[in-house]
Amino acid sequence: MIVNFSRLAVVGTGAMGRGIAQIAAQAGSEVRLLDAAPGAASQAADAIRAQWQRLADKGRLTPEQVAGFAARLKPVGSAAELAGCDLVIEAIVERLDAKRALFAELERTLGTDTVLASNTSSLSVTAIAAGLAHPQRVAGFHFFNPVPLMKVVEVVSGFRTDPAVCARLREYAAQMGHRAVQAQDTPGFIVNHAGRAYGTEALRIAGEGVADFATIDRVLTDQAGFRLGPFELLDLTGLDVSHPVMESIYHQYYEEPRYRPSVIAAQRVAAGVLGRKSGEGFYRYVDGVAQRPPEPTVPAPATLPPVWVPARATRRAELLRLVHGLGATLESGAAPSAGALIVVAPLGFDVTTVAAVERLDPTRTVGIDMLVDDVATRRRVLATNPATRPDMRDAAHALFARDGKAVSVIRDSGGFITQRVVASIVNIAADICQQRICTPANLETAVTLGLGYPQGPLAMGDLYGPTSILEVLFNLQTVYGDPRYRPSPWLRRRGALGLSLKHEDE
Numbered sequence: 001m002i003v004n005f006s007r008l009a010v011v012g013t014g015a016m017g018r019g020i021a022q023i024a025a026q027a028g029s030e031v032r033l034l035d036a037a038p039g040a041a042s043q044a045a046d047a048i049r050a051q052w053q054r055l056a057d058k059g060r061l062t063p064e065q066v067a068g069f070a071a072r073l074k075p076v077g078s079a080a081e082l083a084g085c086d087l088v089i090e091a092i093v094e095r096l097d098a099k100r101a102l103f104a105e106l107e108r109t110l111g112t113d114t115v116l117a118s119n120t121s122s123l124s125v126t127a128i129a130a131g132l133a134h135p136q137r138v139a140g141f142h143f144f145n146p147v148p149l150m151k152v153v154e155v156v157s158g159f160r161t162d163p164a165v166c167a168r169l170r171e172y173a174a175q176m177g178h179r180a181v182q183a184q185d186t187p188g189f190i191v192n193h194a195g196r197a198y199g200t201e202a203l204r205i206a207g208e209g210v211a212d213f214a215t216i217d218r219v220l221t222d223q224a225g226f227r228l229g230p231f232e233l234l235d236l237t238g239l240d241v242s243h244p245v246m247e248s249i250y251h252q253y254y255e256e257p258r259y260r261p262s263v264i265a266a267q268r269v270a271a272g273v274l275g276r277k278s279g280e281g282f283y284r285y286v287d288g289v290a291q292r293p294p295e296p297t298v299p300a301p302a303t304l305p306p307v308w309v310p311a312r313a314t315r316r317a318e319l320l321r322l323v324h325g326l327g328a329t330l331e332s333g334a335a336p337s338a339g340a341l342i343v344v345a346p347l348g349f350d351v352t353t354v355a356a357v358e359r360l361d362p363t364r365t366v367g368i369d370m371l372v373d374d375v376a377t378r379r380r381v382l383a384t385n386p387a388t389r390p391d392m393r394d395a396a397h398a399l400f401a402r403d404g405k406a407v408s409v410i411r412d413s414g415g416f417i418t419q420r421v422v423a424s425i426v427n428i429a430a431d432i433c434q435q436r437i438c439t440p441a442n443l444e445t446a447v448t449l450g451l452g453y454p455q456g457p458l459a460m461g462d463l464y465g466p467t468s469i470l471e472v473l474f475n476l477q478t479v480y481g482d483p484r485y486r487p488s489p490w491l492r493r494r495g496a497l498g499l500s501l502k503h504e505d506e
């Protein structure tokens with residue numbers, strides 16, 4: 001196979017640079033390795049060769065393949081030794097001044113046909129290329145760690161980038177076995193931009209005292225199907241990595257409320273409580289294992305009260321079927337009896353607001369999240385209001401755990417945990433499409449492969465219904481009066497027209 005770039009260089013041989021060099025050599029390119037630290041390039045080449053040998057020991061590569069790949073790696077000691085390369089990928093420290101200085105040196109050293117690509121995750125490609133005589137040959141080529149396993153790469157067009165350069169990089173990504181997604185040069189590109197909602201909204205929920213870290217993680221994994229809860233993920237990545245990205249994107253978007261970081265994360269960074277790497281983060285780690293609090297015990301009341309569901313309750317039919325299936329006595333009168341448990345299913349509103357507007361007895365009113373189809377979830381989530389009696393809270397918990405499904409009881413807030421996080425994810429994704437940062441199809445690919453969500457954010461919106469997501473957002477705006485829940489015009493238009501969120505504009 002003839003590769004798109006037969007001779008390339010990787011400058012910066014840390015984890016990212018090594019991963020890029022590995023898959024480039026496997027694709028058939030001659031790869032030169034350069035690092036400012038003496039001996040680092042040779043050490044990187046040795047580490048990559050050792051990785052290939054481990055794969056051979058497992059039967060995934062043949063000895064001939066290992067020898068062929070290894071022969072393509074060549075550590076070098078200076079930028080002058082990169083002459084003849086048709087692509088240079090920069091993977092050095094994430095500092096604009098350092099990247100601009102390197103690219104200026106490369107421009108003085110290399111021919112005008114050499115493509116210069118940056119693996120930056122958060123800096124502007126336009127700013128990196130500014131001041132160069134040939135900015136049209138500079139593009140972003142953003143891989144994810146670990147590079148051989150994370151099969152997506154963002155190809156980023158700066159303000160002056162030649163479209164042909166991006167086309168060549170996309171083709172080369174395919175030759176490397178990766179899926180390329182095209183992005184415009186905006187803060188966070190696609191994946192880091194789309195990923196703002198998951199952790200930041202979870203941090204807001206925790207900061208409001210709605211639930212503890214473990215409960216929020218359990219709800220989003222068991223109810224919504226995420227592979228890792230947001231606090232598990234933050235501990236895995238490390239807050240010293242995640243929190244600066246939150247701050248960077250927030251400031252680059254001129255303090256857009258949707259991206260506001262959390263003081264909870266900032267405080268932990270200041271204390272050195274970073275996650276798994278420091279032995280403590282949102283969880284403590286013993287021998288690498290997170291120490292999570294046990295699930296609360298299901299209450300065992302002597303008797304369960306009858307259940308009354310208001311006539312105007314959201315998703316009343318589904319709620320009645322669920323309660324009936326759990327064997328509760330249902331009341332059908334225009335008003336509840338004096339001892340009945342009142343159950344509501346708000347979308348976006350808090351239980352307090354529903355009780356006040358519907359003139360329900362708040363001491364007996366409990367909410368349940370019905371955004372996710374009950375059949376499709378492993379956990380039910382209930383919410384009390386500040387006046388809910390403990391006996392009614394315990395009765396609701398016991399009732400909804402009657403069939404063995406896990407139940408979490410949280411404090412009152414606008415929207416439930418899943419509603420707030422999912423609506424924020426969908427809304428930010430819609431805003432990415434609104435800004436034409438990428439196509440809906442590229443967005444879905446980038447997020448699914450780059451973040452490991454159970455489905456892309458637009459598919460998530462279609463699954464739960466664009467009108468339901470909009471209802472959650474509008475009602476959250478009412479409860480909080482906060483512009484961070486302002487619905488994207490892109491989302492509103494599709495909701496109004498009944499279009500799939502994955503629909504591509506003409």
